[in-house]
Amino acid sequence: MIVLDVQNVSKKFGGLWALKKVSLQIKKGEIVGIIGPNGSGKTTLINVITKFLTPDEGKIVYNGEDITKLPCHEIAQKGIVRTFQIVRPFSNLTVLDNVTIGTFSGKSVDKLDVAREEARRILKQVGLLDKEKILAGKLTSPERKRLELAKALAMNPNLLLLDETLAGLTISEIDELLEFIESLREDRKITIAIVEHVMRAIMGISDRIIVLASGEKIAEGSPSAIAKNKLVKEIYLGESKAK
Numbered sequence: 001m002i003v004l005d006v007q008n009v010s011k012k013f014g015g016l017w018a019l020k021k022v023s024l025q026i027k028k029g030e031i032v033g034i035i036g037p038n039g040s041g042k043t044t045l046i047n048v049i050t051k052f053l054t055p056d057e058g059k060i061v062y063n064g065e066d067i068t069k070l071p072c073h074e075i076a077q078k079g080i081v082r083t084f085q086i087v088r089p090f091s092n093l094t095v096l097d098n099v100t101i102g103t104f105s106g107k108s109v110d111k112l113d114v115a116r117e118e119a120r121r122i123l124k125q126v127g128l129l130d131k132e133k134i135l136a137g138k139l140t141s142p143e144r145k146r147l148e149l150a151k152a153l154a155m156n157p158n159l160l161l162l163d164e165t166l167a168g169l170t171i172s173e174i175d176e177l178l179e180f181i182e183s184l185r186e187d188r189k190i191t192i193a194i195v196e197h198v199m200r201a202i203m204g205i206s207d208r209i210i211v212l213a214s215g216e217k218i219a220e221g222s223p224s225a226i227a228k229n230k231l232v233k234e235i236y237l238g239e240s241k242a243k
Helices: 042-049 072-077 095-106 112-126 141-153 171-188 199-205 223-228 230-237
Strands: 002-013 016-027 031-035 057-062 080-082 159-163 191-195 208-213 216-221
Touching (some): 002 042, 016 057, 072 080, 095 112, 208 230, 216 223, 216 230
Parallel strands (some): 031 208
Antiparallel strands (some): 002 016, 002 057, 208 216
16 A cells, blocks of 8 residues: 655755655555765655645645645644654753653643653653653753654654654664664554665665655665665766776
């Protein structure tokens, strides 16, 4: 079953095409990696899907419904939730309160004690329950990454879009977080698209990989197929090294 269908989507900033007729599909239960050099359009694609940016051309269909013209809060309510590359928690609120806000956004929760119980359950999942009373601004960078993921999970996603969640983490922290991301698919049946620069991680966790360059989709396939793709090698390594 196709969960997300992006059809010929384009986005222009001034005279520059950040996305140019990009089409892709994500199936239910998949983990799809989205890779590309800096400036290739990866984050712009997430922004367009979640309506933080409005596409200039094309259509976005979610579970058979055209959501292209919906505002971002309605898209989130339908179950498309994203994290942000630059993590900005509510620094003057506790870790618990940061996640509690998310539970109100993603569900019809009308009681604070119920929302906090759900927030604590999620904090336990991401390994931050012992930090629940700490101000979010006092967390370390890896802890903020986990908080960002917890806030997204609190919104009860069906499709989770992760934007460079692994950036700045150590190898052991990356492995631990990848294991958790995989568990989201197995335990919570969440479909996941992950934008990432850590190639070892993206190759290891993805069922399928989509490659962007200069705003266009240049390749798509299994991790092994992408690793052997000559054009992808040229983009990442330079033509002379790819031969």
